[in-house]
Amino acid sequence: MNTALIQQIIDGLAALMLLVSFSLLAQHRMLSVLHWFAVQGWLLAITSAFVAYGTGHHELYVSAAMTLLLKGLLLPWLLWRVIKRLHVHREVEPLVNLTLTMLIALGITLFSFHIIQPIEKISQLLTRDSMAIATACVLLGMLMMITRRKAITQVVGFLAVENALFFAAIGSTNGMPLVVEIGIAFDVLIAALIFGLFFFQIRTTFDSLEVDAMHASLVEREEEE
Amino acid sequence: MILALGACIAALLAAVGGGFLRGSLQRTALCLLLGVSGLLAIVAGMAGLLENPATLTLPLGLPWLPMHVRIDALASFFLLVIGALLTPVAVYSQGYLRHERRLAAMGVFLPLFVLGMFGVVLADDAFSFMLFWELMSVSSYFLVTFEHEQPENRKAGFIYLLMAHLAGLLILGSFAVLYAAGGSFEFVSMRNAELTPFWASVAFLLAALGFGTKAGVAPMHGWLPDAHPVAPSNVSALMSGIMLKVAIFGFVRLAWDLIGTANFQWWWGVLVLAAGSSSAVFGVLFALQQHDLKRLLAYHSIENVGIILIGLGLSMLLAHFGHPLLAALGLIAGLYHTINHALFKGLLFMGAGAVLHASGTRDMESMGGLIHRMPATSLFFLVASISISALPPFNGFVSEWLTFQTALMAPQLGAALLTAIVPFSAAMLALAGALAAACFVKVFGVVFLGHARSEAVAGAREVDGWMKLGMAIPALCCLLLGLLPVLFVPLMDAIPRALLDVSLAGHVHAHGWLWLSPVDVSRASYSAPVALAGMLAIGGLAFWWLHPKGTTVRRGPIWSCGTPNLNARMQYNATSFSQPLRRIFGGVLQPDEHVHMEYPAHKLLTKKVRHVLHVADPAVRHLHRPIGDFVLNLARIVQQEHQRGIHAYLAWTFATVLLLLAVFA
Numbered sequence: 001m002n003t004a005l006i007q008q009i010i011d012g013l014a015a016l017m018l019l020v021s022f023s024l025l026a027q028h029r030m031l032s033v034l035h036w037f038a039v040q041g042w043l044l045a046i047t048s049a050f051v052a053y054g055t056g057h058h059e060l061y062v063s064a065a066m067t068l069l070l071k072g073l074l075l076p077w078l079l080w081r082v083i084k085r086l087h088v089h090r091e092v093e094p095l096v097n098l099t100l101t102m103l104i105a106l107g108i109t110l111f112s113f114h115i116i117q118p119i120e121k122i123s124q125l126l127t128r129d130s131m132a133i134a135t136a137c138v139l140l141g142m143l144m145m146i147t148r149r150k151a152i153t154q155v156v157g158f159l160a161v162e163n164a165l166f167f168a169a170i171g172s173t174n175g176m177p178l179v180v181e182i183g184i185a186f187d188v189l190i191a192a193l194i195f196g197l198f199f200f201q202i203r204t205t206f207d208s209l210e211v212d213a214m215h216a217s218l219v220e221r222e223e224e225e
Numbered sequence: 226m227i228l229a230l231g232a233c234i235a236a237l238l239a240a241v242g243g244g245f246l247r248g249s250l251q252r253t254a255l256c257l258l259l260g261v262s263g264l265l266a267i268v269a270g271m272a273g274l275l276e277n278p279a280t281l282t283l284p285l286g287l288p289w290l291p292m293h294v295r296i297d298a299l300a301s302f303f304l305l306v307i308g309a310l311l312t313p314v315a316v317y318s319q320g321y322l323r324h325e326r327r328l329a330a331m332g333v334f335l336p337l338f339v340l341g342m343f344g345v346v347l348a349d350d351a352f353s354f355m356l357f358w359e360l361m362s363v364s365s366y367f368l369v370t371f372e373h374e375q376p377e378n379r380k381a382g383f384i385y386l387l388m389a390h391l392a393g394l395l396i397l398g399s400f401a402v403l404y405a406a407g408g409s410f411e412f413v414s415m416r417n418a419e420l421t422p423f424w425a426s427v428a429f430l431l432a433a434l435g436f437g438t439k440a441g442v443a444p445m446h447g448w449l450p451d452a453h454p455v456a457p458s459n460v461s462a463l464m465s466g467i468m469l470k471v472a473i474f475g476f477v478r479l480a481w482d483l484i485g486t487a488n489f490q491w492w493w494g495v496l497v498l499a500a501g502s503s504s505a506v507f508g509v510l511f512a513l514q515q516h517d518l519k520r521l522l523a524y525h526s527i528e529n530v531g532i533i534l535i536g537l538g539l540s541m542l543l544a545h546f547g548h549p550l551l552a553a554l555g556l557i558a559g560l561y562h563t564i565n566h567a568l569f570k571g572l573l574f575m576g577a578g579a580v581l582h583a584s585g586t587r588d589m590e591s592m593g594g595l596i597h598r599m600p601a602t603s604l605f606f607l608v609a610s611i612s613i614s615a616l617p618p619f620n621g622f623v624s625e626w627l628t629f630q631t632a633l634m635a636p637q638l639g640a641a642l643l644t645a646i647v648p649f650s651a652a653m654l655a656l657a658g659a660l661a662a663a664c665f666v667k668v669f670g671v672v673f674l675g676h677a678r679s680e681a682v683a684g685a686r687e688v689d690g691w692m693k694l695g696m697a698i699p700a701l702c703c704l705l706l707g708l709l710p711v712l713f714v715p716l717m718d719a720i721p722r723a724l725l726d727v728s729l730a731g732h733v734h735a736h737g738w739l740w741l742s743p744v745d746v747s748r749a750s751y752s753a754p755v756a757l758a759g760m761l762a763i764g765g766l767a768f769w770w771l772h773p774k775g776t777t778v779r780r781g782p783i784w785s786c787g788t789p790n791l792n793a794r795m796q797y798n799a800t801s802f803s804q805p806l807r808r809i810f811g812g813v814l815q816p817d818e819h820v821h822m823e824y825p826a827h828k829l830l831t832k833k834v835r836h837v838l839h840v841a842d843p844a845v846r847h848l849h850r851p852i853g854d855f856v857l858n859l860a861r862i863v864q865q866e867h868q869r870g871i872h873a874y875l876a877w878t879f880a881t882v883l884l885l886l887a888v889f890a
Contacts, residue, residue, distance in 0.1 A: 111886075145875050
């Protein structure tokens with residue numbers, strides 16, 4: 001396959017990535033959020049495999065495999081288990097309604113394309129067009145953390161930010177050194193495990209996984225003191 | 226130079242001695258070393274005024290920024306001012322601190338405070354200037370809160386610390402502008418820096434606001450009437466007498482020396498003149514309404530700083546319009562008043578301290594008749610009162626007279642608006658002088674004359690020899706500076722020579738050594754010895770005429786208009802003395818005055834009268850408090866934002882990221 005085709009494919013995958021970020025934001029149900037999160041992991045793995053093929057950096061295959069295992073399978077499964085165990089309410093419960101969130105997301109995407117323009121002009125990389133999308137995905141992940149009420153959706157938002165950063169790393173520098181990547185992968189895994197532990201702890205302490213409930217309970221406690 | 230450093234080292238030793246020794250040895254070591262430090266400062270100041278500037282780089286400070294010290298005419302003069310008051314205060318403290326149990330805080334911070342003032346005066350780079358400036362501010366905070374058991378002392382201390390830091394921040398801003406222009410922290414490069422008119426104005430405004438806050442110029446004086454009364458009296462004497470002067474020094478150093486007279490703009494002088502005139506009148510008007518002796522003196526400090534600024538402002542105007550000789554006269558007038566105020570205000574605070582020491586109260590309404598119990602203190606207090614009221618033959622008259630002489634030159638300015646402003650400000654100065662005289666008639670009359678209004682005051686005893694000696698020295702200096710300005714003005718001549726390149730020395734003596742003729746022999750001359758001789762002659766004649774030989778003074782009971790049971794509370798007191806002026810200036814003072822009468826049967830049968838009077842400081846009410854409320858409200862909003870949940874935090878982070886991307890990407 002020639003370079004132009006590879007670039008087309010990578011651009012196409014990047015567009016899909018953005019689409020998935022939007023659909024993460026648009027979900028009503030907890031389980032479908034997890035599904036789309038898994039899809040994002042898969043897309044990331046496929047993108048990194050294509051970049052490995054297109055640039056000839058073979059260690060990227062390893063990172064693609066790790067991404068697939070970790071972000072495509074393990075993390076979604078862990079989160080799914082938490083939801084099952086804790087009997088989390090199946091609704092997403094947004095703070096800002098979905099339509100408004102989507103409009104804000106649209107604005108943020110346009111904004112990211114606008115600010116990345118000067119960088120795209122000077123870049124020579126195969127993957128340069130994906131930079132704007134990666135930035136947009138980072139910001140959308142943050143938006144998800146802000147506009148959702150439940151702690152689990154916030155964790156998903158955090159992990160989505162991490163995915164987007166990984167995507168940006170592939171896009172801007174043809175991937176990080178393998179050692180760094182393995183390190184980050186384990187960090188994310190550990191973070192997910194710690195989050196899981198926290199969920200149990202938070203539930204037993206506050207009787208709820210809603211962030212506002214924790215806050216309210218803390219304020220009450222302060223007032224009692 | 227060596228002497229000046231010796232003064233600093235003596236102050237440092239005093240801090241060590243005051244901190245580590247105990248008992249009466251501690252007090253003696255502290256006072257002795259401070260006295261030595263003051264004497265060295267006087268000698269160094271005298272020598273510095275007569276010799277050429279000397280610089281020295283000390284192996285102290287930051288590795289890449291050693292401390293630069295320089296002793297020039299301006300620094301020497303202020304060393305002299307500090308020394309002239311520090312020495313008598315050290316003597317006075319030996320007696321004043323006798324009954325003080327816990328001296329450690331005073332022993333450490335008083336010498337550090339003095340050291341800070343020496344350092345500010347000697348500094349030759351912005352870093353050491355600010356370092357010593359902050360040393361002075363912070364150690365004086367601990368002195369203000371020396372009696373920290375009372376909550377109002379802590380509150381006054383907090384406001385003082387706040388304002389001192391605000392002032393420090395503004396001064397730092399001014400130095401930052403000069404640093405950007407000169408490229409170095411050393412004053413040499415700041416002096417030679419090229420400033421555009423805009424940046425020169427910015428530096429000037431920051432310096433004026435910063436030093437003005439510290440000097441207690443209205444309307445930034447809110448801290449001063451609270452902080453000065455609560456400090457121990459020997460500290461109040463130093464704070465009011467010298468610390469405010471160090472702020473004046475900083476202003477002169479920054480505006481005249483570093484920014485340079487060539488950069489002056491006409492409105493700077495007008496601004497300083499306006500601030501000075503309003504401070505002078507405002508300070509004295511509010512002083513008149515006080516019945517706390519030390520608080521009253523604190524308001525007089527505002528007035529006198531205003532008078533100093535009038536001299537300096539006139540000088541700035543004249544320098545801008547190309548009359549360096551007259552500008553030098555204004556500068557001399559301002560600085561002459563600086564040393565005068567240091568002496569008589571220090572003396573007044575020491576006198577107030579002696580009264581407080583003897584009677585245990587600061588409230589004038591419970592004093593009276595102290596002239597019989599404390600004759601020496603009342604004599605010294607009278608000298609200071611005459612000086613501050615600007616009456617000949619004492620020193621206050623000389624400096625205010627010089628200021629008036631400068632103001633009378635206003636027609637030479639050329640601009641019509643300015644020729645109108647300057648006489649107005651001279652009129653304000655005259656008003657302030659008259660009101661100050663009224664105020665000190667009130668103080669002396671209520672505190673020292675009449676009958677004692679309380680048991681404690683009736684049992685007051687004269688203070689000990691140390692305190693008397695401490696007050697005698699500045700009283701003598703007041704007289705000498707009033708009698709011999711002809712000798713002192715040429716000594717100060719080095720300052721205008723350095724700052725304005727003109728010398729007054731030739732003009733001062735134009736009419737012979739006896740007469741001070743600042744501008745021109747044909748315009749005005751003043752000879753204190755002749756005036757004193759005239760006054761003594763007239764006074765002697767009057768005495769001789771009223772008390773011819775052979776008659777004796779006859780004393781009888783007070784005529785009471787037939788009312789039985791006279792008591793001491795029926796005397797004319799401080800509040801009643803100031804009542805007419807309170808009525809006249811009601812628009813400015815806005816007194817909160819109520820009279821409650823109780824008459825059970827008929828209006829003529831009054832049983833009880835209660836008079837409630839409260840005069841609030843409008844600067845505090847209309848400027849300080851709104852600003853304080855605004856800051857507190859802002860803090861409350863931020864605090865509420867802090868209390869909100871994790872989503873709010875995330876949203877703020879998000880907004881910040883977006884903003885940074887939008888701005889920098």
